[in-house]
Amino acid sequence: MNEKEIMNTESSLLANVFSKKPLVFTHGSGALLWDINGKEYIDCASSYGVAALGHCHPKIVAALKAQTEQLITLHSCYYNDKRAEFIQKLVNITPKGLSKAFLSNSGAESIECAIKLARKATGRTEIIAVMGAYHGKTLGALSLTWDKKYREPFTPLIPDIKHVAPDNPDKIRDAITDKTAAVIIEPIRGEGGIRVPPNNYLQQVREICTEKNVLLIFDEVQTSFGRTGKLFCCQNWNVTPDIICLAKPFAGGLPIGITVAREDIMSTLKVGEHSTTFSGSPLVCAAGCAALDTLIEENLADNAAVNGKYFKTQLDMLASKHKIVKEVRGIGLMLGIELRYDVYGVIMKAQNKGVLLIDAGKTVIRILPPLIISQTQIDTVINVLDEVLGEEENERASSSTISN
Numbered sequence: 155m156n157e158k159e160i161m162n163t164e165s166s167l168l169a170n171v172f173s174k175k176p177l178v179f180t181h182g183s184g185a186l187l188w189d190i191n192g193k194e195y196i197d198c199a200s201s202y203g204v205a206a207l208g209h210c211h212p213k214i215v216a217a218l219k220a221q222t223e224q225l226i227t228l229h230s231c232y233y234n235d236k237r238a239e240f241i242q243k244l245v246n247i248t249p250k251g252l253s254k255a256f257l258s259n260s261g262a263e264s265i266e267c268a269i270k271l272a273r274k275a276t277g278r279t280e281i282i283a284v285m286g287a288y289h290g291k292t293l294g295a296l297s298l299t300w301d302k303k304y305r306e307p308f309t310p311l312i313p314d315i316k317h318v319a320p321d322n323p324d325k326i327r328d329a330i331t332d333k334t335a336a337v338i339i340e341p342i343r344g345e346g347g348i349r350v351p352p353n354n355y356l357q358q359v360r361e362i363c364t365e366k367n368v369l370l371i372f373d374e375v376q377t378s379f380g381r382t383g384k385l386f387c388c389q390n391w392n393v394t395p396d397i398i399c400l401a402k403p404f405a406g407g408l409p410i411g412i413t414v415a416r417e418d419i420m421s422t423l424k425v426g427e428h429s430t431t432f433s434g435s436p437l438v439c440a441a442g443c444a445a446l447d448t449l450i451e452e453n454l455a456d457n458a459a460v461n462g463k464y465f466k467t468q469l470d471m472l473a474s475k476h477k478i479v480k481e482v483r484g485i486g487l488m489l490g491i492e493l494r495y496d497v498y499g500v501i502m503k504a505q506n507k508g509v510l511l512i513d514a515g516k517t518v519i520r521i522l523p524p525l526i527i528s529q530t531q532i533d534t535v536i537n538v539l540d541e542v543l544g545e546e547e548n549e550r551a552s553s554s555t556i557s558n
Contacts, residue, residue: 182209262290348490
């Protein structure tokens with residue numbers, strides 16, 4: 155099929171639930187993607203953080219090729235060598251005490267497991283989330299998500315969910331009742347605008363949850379796997395939750411969700427109370443083993459810390475140059491640029507110049523490049539952003555002059 159036929163086929167046969175960009179990508183390598191016409195792009199979207207190792211990393215490709223010749227799928231009612239290997243590698247790096255996992259297929263599924271687990275382990279039903287949070291779009295995860303544009307078409311959602319103001323531990327303390335099972339927090343709010351918490355916030359929430367005998371859940375679907383310069387974002391503040399939700403890059407680009415908890419918590423789930431057909435398939439686990447090996451052997455968390463600092467410094471320089479920029483935020487290679495206007499025009503201009511960006515709300519550009527991005531590629535992204543921010547400012551100034 156040609157470019158137009160591909161677009162028409164997807165538009166006519168798939169549910170119209172994605173905000174499509176007029177691009178057809180056919181292949182990728184590292185931090186680069188190429189469209190059907192052969193145009194090259196630097197990918198600073200990474201499929202919303204999935205491609206942390208870049209596209210078609212050789213170790214992932216090799217692992218998949220080898221595993222497809224051995225065993226592709228196997229229900230978890232049987233044991234499997236690759237599943238055991240993956241889980242062992244995973245719990246070797248998770249924060250201390252988080253040692254028992256459930257494998258699923260997506261970030262939303264990892265949240266669903268955490269909701270059921272918190273209720274089962276505590277015997278209580280109430281869960282406290284924060285305003286601005288995003289936890290997914292399945293019914294339970296959606297109940298924890300804040301934005302009404304996602305929630306309202308599907309109400310009533312699950313009961314006993316509270317949302318409190320973010321970055322204020324006193325609001326959490328005041329919201330806790332004798333019905334509260336857990337508090338759930340993204341260490342950095344991604345969809346909510348790349349919002350980094352105040353320095354002592356997570357520590358204080360941890361203390362409150364411990365004091366009140368309430369479980370603390372961290373949604374690290376987007377913030378883990380070295381993206382913020384630590385293997386897990388919570389390690390930036392030396393805080394360990396009771397349950398951690400993971401997904402996106404942990405299988406090198408294949409679908410995966412992971413819920414990891416303390417053993418005493420996870421063990422409250424009995425046989426048959428929570429399962430999924432594709433839990434821990436050998437193919438996905440083989441990719442996961444290769445992904446974790448690559449993360450550690452190539453020191454990608456350290457790379458994210460160094461290149462993230464460099465990237466943010468360059469973005470700060472753009473902010474001082476362009477009045478359209480309100481603020482630059484983020485840690486490691488999870489960065490956000492808040493503008494004073496809608497970001498759509500800037501994102502599309504950058505796309506036309508070969509840089510892929512995504513939003514985090516109407517006024518925030520979200521930057522989630524592969525952890526293997528080079529400083530040379532970062533420089534190219536900065537140059538493109540410099541150009542398009544200038545173009546956007548000039549257009550707005552011109553429009554303002556005409557309207558006056």
